[in-house]
Amino acid sequence: MTTLPSYTTDVRRLEELSALDLYAMLKMRVDVFVVEQECPYPELDxxxxxxxxxxxxxxxxxxxxxxxxxxxxSDNPRIGRVAVSPDHRGKRLGEALMRESIAACEQAYPGETIEISAQAHLQKFYASFGFSPISEEYLEDGIPHVDMLRAKP
Known part of the structure; x- marks a missing residue:
């Protein structure tokens, strides 16, 4: 069984991040979504x-x-741009990231349904956190996705 590394959770608005922290976050997202997944799309959307x-x-x-x-x-709050550093995979950080993201979303938007646009191959992973598919599979930037909802707590 893999041991979860120690970590702290930090939740901030964009303008509260230092330039170095912002750079590290954007670099990781580009490395994962654009380079690793070979998906040229406007990461800075x-x-x-x-x-x-x-x-x-x-x-x-x-x-x-x-x-x-x-x-x-009028939209549901969303969790997106979910990424684990390639250097830290296989340590159950994806699970920790989703637990922390759901908790932060529930704190920011209490009692509301949470929505995600999940890569289709990760449906089972997101279902383990209470998300259910609400759409057929579709292509987003060339990658199969499905919309999923997590019912109100």
């Missing part, structure tokens, strides 16, 4: 200023990150 940014840290080392936001006032 203009939405980050409206988001809460959750990071799992080991000291100053960024282990994983996600963003939490509500695209429109």
């Amino acid at each position: 203009g939405n980050d200023p409206a988001c809460l940014h959750l990071r799992l840290l080991d000291g100053r080392d960024l282990l994983a990150c996600a963003r939490i936001w509500r695209p429109e006032p």
Whole structure:
């Protein structure tokens, strides 16, 4: 059984991040979503200023990150840009990241349904956190996805 590394959870608005912290987070997202997944898309999509940014840290080392936001006032809050550093995979950080993201989302948007756009091959992983599919599989930036909801607590 893999032991979960120690980490601290940090949740901030974009403007509260230092330049170095912002750089590390954006670099990880580009490394994972654009380079590793070979998916050329606009990672800097203009939405980050409206988001809460959750990071799992080991000291100053960024282990994983996600963003939490509500695209429109009538929309469900969303968890997105869920990424674990390639250097720290296989340590159950994905599970920790989702638990922390759900908790932060529930704190920011109490009693609301949470939505995600999940890569289709991760449906079982997200289902383990109470998410259920609400759409057929579709391509987003060339990668199969499915929309999923987590019912109100």
